[in-house]
Amino acid sequence: MSNTIFGIDLGTNNIKIFNQSDKKILNEKNVIAIINKNQLFAYGDAAYEMHEKAPGNILVTFPVHFGVIADYKNMQILLIEFLKKASKTKLKNAEFIIAVPTDITEVEKKAFHDIVKSCGIKCKDVLIAEKPVADAIGIGLDIKSATGTLVVDMGADTTEISVLSLGGIVLSQLIHLGGNKLDESVISYIKKTHGIDIGKKTACALKETIGSAIKLDEPETMVAYGRDIVTGLPIEITIDSDLVYEAIKENLNSIVNNIKIILERTPPELSADIINHGVYLTGGGSLIKNIDVLLEQELKIKVNTCETPSESVVKGLMQMATDSKYRPLAYTMKVKIYN
Ligand SMILES: Nc1ncnc2c1ncn2[C@@H]1O[C@H](COP(=O)(O)OP(=O)(O)OP(=O)(O)O)[C@@H](O)[C@H]1O
Numbered sequence: 269m270s271n272t273i274f275g276i277d278l279g280t281n282n283i284k285i286f287n288q289s290d291k292k293i294l295n296e297k298n299v300i301a302i303i304n305k306n307q308l309f310a311y312g313d314a315a316y317e318m319h320e321k322a323p324g325n326i327l328v329t330f331p332v333h334f335g336v337i338a339d340y341k342n343m344q345i346l347l348i349e350f351l352k353k354a355s356k357t358k359l360k361n362a363e364f365i366i367a368v369p370t371d372i373t374e375v376e377k378k379a380f381h382d383i384v385k386s387c388g389i390k391c392k393d394v395l396i397a398e399k400p401v402a403d404a405i406g407i408g409l410d411i412k413s414a415t416g417t418l419v420v421d422m423g424a425d426t427t428e429i430s431v432l433s434l435g436g437i438v439l440s441q442l443i444h445l446g447g448n449k450l451d452e453s454v455i456s457y458i459k460k461t462h463g464i465d466i467g468k469k470t471a472c473a474l475k476e477t478i479g480s481a482i483k484l485d486e487p488e489t490m491v492a493y494g495r496d497i498v499t500g501l502p503i504e505i506t507i508d509s510d511l512v513y514e515a516i517k518e519n520l521n522s523i524v525n526n527i528k529i530i531l532e533r534t535p536p537e538l539s540a541d542i543i544n545h546g547v548y549l550t551g552g553g554s555l556i557k558n559i560d561v562l563l564e565q566e567l568k569i570k571v572n573t574c575e576t577p578s579e580s581v582v583k584g585l586m587q588m589a590t591d592s593k594y595r596p597l598a599y600t601m602k603v604k605i606y607n
Pocket residue numbers: 278279280281282283334335422423424425426427446447448472475476477479551552553554555556557577578
């Protein structure tokens with residue numbers, strides 16, 4: 269038995285690490301700030317604070333793009349720092365289980381495995397788990413039963429739509445549309461309708477605070493700050509939830525249409541289960557208000573949401589690592605590639 273087990277979910281916006289020994293989840297922005305081209309200046313939430321505010325000699329960057337590792341070197345530096353932060357005990361001999369999106373290449377999956385292996389820790393083992401499987405287990409579903417389950421994980425850069433049965437993935441599609449795209453749409457819409465440039469963090473705050481997937485009967489408002497693109501001067505503006513809704517509705521419709529496509533491709537017996545049990549919605553992006561209402565209207569199927577959707581994958585990883593029922597669902601990269 270190894271000393272410690274870590275579950276790792278390297279998200280585009282957020283990294284989540286579960287340390288089994290103290291049962292705590294570290295959940296921070298997956299961001300690094302590099303000063304003078306090669307020195308670590310800040311990481312995680314502290315680096316995110318500097319995003320869009322840093323001077324020219326500080327580069328603030330997100331090493332995961334669209335769910336895959338795009339900047340290996342900086343991701344490695346980040347992972348080492350986060351692991352040290354997540355663990356008060358020694359990392360030597362620890363066991364790791366890391367989540368990978370299903371609908372990516374084997375080379376991209378291997379990068380997740382290799383990044384842990386090359387962190388300079390003498391680890392006992394590095395196991396891979398398919399993200400939709402971990403997601404479903406983290407939500408509390410018994411995915412080993414012969415029941416079809418539809419899980420939709422709305423993340424920052426991606427939305428992963430998967431049908432599972434008997435512990436395996438029947439269908440899975442990773443679409444390049446998540447919370448970040450919604451933020452970009454809010455920026456473009458405010459520029460187009462008001463001639464005001466706002467930052468990404470402001471757009472994200474608008475989405476998270478007053479954004480809604482359906483039009484609200486009583487619109488909410490929020491004060492935001494930006495730059496008038498005609499005068500170039502800073503400006504205060506009151507934005508209402510109708511505007512945010514108009515900005516993001518096309519993106520949400522696109523997610524709905526992709527779920528419909530997966531449902532059309534789902535074998536009929538599994539469709540029957542999905543109709544009976546509903547769709548399971550997870551990922552931080554699913555916290556947008558009334559997304560369940562929109563999906564129920566459009567899909568005519570019950571929608572189940574969960575309490576801490578951003579952490580369902582990492583909770584599922586930990587259960588996979590420690591529960592003999594689910595442990596065989598994780599695999600080593602070598603077995604996956606050569607067998
Ligand atoms: N209350 C909220 N309303 C709307 N969106 C939210 C809310 N809270 C968080 N989000 C969004 O959730 C997203 C982050 O979710 P999550 O942590 O699951 O993504 P990730 O794992 O980093 O990304 P990916 O799965 O694409 O790799 C961000 O876009 C964030 O703005």
